[in-house]
Amino acid sequence: MPVSEAYSACVLSCPDMCAYVVTVENGRVVRVRGDPRHPYTLGRCCPKGYPHVLRTYHQHRLRHPLSRNETGNFVRIAWDEALDETAEWMREAKKRYGPQSVGIYSGSGNDGMPPRLAARFANAFGCRMMPGIVEICFEGPYEGARSNVGPFPPHELSDCVDSQCIVIWGTDKFESSLHTKQVIQQAIDRGAKLIVMDPRRTPHAKMADTYTTIRPGTDAALALGIANEIIRRDLYDHDFVNKHVLGFEEYRTRVAEYDKERVSEITWVEPDTIEKIAVAFATHGPALIATAPAGMNHYTNGTWAARTVHSLLADGVEEPCLRQNASGHSETSWSEAWATG
Ligand code: SF4
Structure with a gap:
């Protein structure tokens, strides 16, 4: 055999x-x-x-193209027929209504070349991918994140090993993301602190240095509250902001409206916890925020919530409050950093 x-x-x-x-x-x-x-x-x-x-090899697996007949039922057709029929529909739509009348959607299955080839095809045809090359349940928050940091995710998963402060925001990486979980564990083994915000007490929540529940749907307010603390304490990286951040003054003005007491009322997160998260995030970098766009997509302002959360990436800094040891890692404890702030 x-x-x-x-x-x-x-x-x-x-x-x-x-x-x-x-x-x-x-x-x-x-x-x-x-x-x-x-x-x-x-x-x-x-x-x-x-x-x-x-x-x-399952008997119910879809293996052939199907076309709906005049009685409303699907019947099997040949691949050539399916391709010709699709091409004809697209040509007709383009002729009558212009290329933008056609939308192409590709799910995230096989999240490598196929969706990207579909995007290239859409570009050649003159239409758009709808709404992008990931799942519908991801796209809003992904757009929010992209608005701030460009292509998303902005770095390789393996980079996370170097994080010294990992924020897991509304996602269960322990049980639902096999490879991310491993990298997070490696970072923790190398001394990274773990912060978890989640209405559920996930396995990572149980092992976190700081864990808080959050009122569902209030992630943006919490992010503004954390930013408020970072800016108020002057813990952000001025050099980075000057060189790379657009609209910081407008952001600072808006963020100033969200002090920890107000944010606590909105989010049900304790003011002290907001403060503690802000200081840890800003002083024990490099920091990482692990989000689940699908979670934030489940309410109406999810795109903006994700954008607000990812704005914090411009606030996380390494230098203030830190003493570097020989290996370059912080020797300052959280409580020390907090007190220093
Ligand atoms: S983690 Fe599971 S579902 Fe995801 S690519 Fe690997 S085997 Fe497939």
Whole structure:
């Protein structure tokens, strides 16, 4: 029985896109396992990935294009027919209403080349991707984050290992993000502090240095309250702000309206906790904010909430209140830093 190995990747709706080693027997996939040579996923897949073999050969899996007939039922058609029909619809729409009348949407499954190729195709046709190349449940907050920091996420996951202060904001990275969880743990093992805001007491919340519940839907107010404390205490990086931040004076004016007492009323987060988070974030950098855009997308101002949360990235600094040890890490305790502030 000929057995061979091939290389592939998970195509589920997940940005991690685990690399696979696929075992094939007699032309049929019999097993998938993580590829340990892949630098990001390191051979570890989640339980959704391993049953790919069952999914691939499941009798109900959609394998052919379908077209709705005059009775309203779907009937199988050939690939050429499906492509011709789609092209004709698009040509007709472009002729009658212009290219922008066509929208192309691609989900995040296989979050690598396919959505990007779809974006290139949309560009060549003259229409837009709707609304981007990730899930609908992500897009609003992603746009909010992008407005502030450009392409999002702004850095590689492996960079998180160097974080000294990790803020997990409204997401359960422990149970739902296998690879992020590992990197966060590595950072904690190297001395990073952990702050968690979440209405639920997640596993990371239980091990956090600072944990607070938050009234759902008030993330933007909490971010403004943290920024208020950072600016009031003059803990932000002036050089960075001068060089890289647009609209800081307007931001400062707006943020000044959100002192910790007012924010506490809105968010149900204790004023002392707001203060503590602000000081830790601003003085124990490099800091990292791990958010779940899908969470913030579940209320109407989610895009702006994400934008406000990501504005804090311009506020986090390393220098004030810190004494650097030989390895460059802070020797100042949180309480010390807080008192110094
Ligand atoms: S973490 Fe799970 S769902 Fe995501 S790419 Fe890996 S195997 Fe697939």
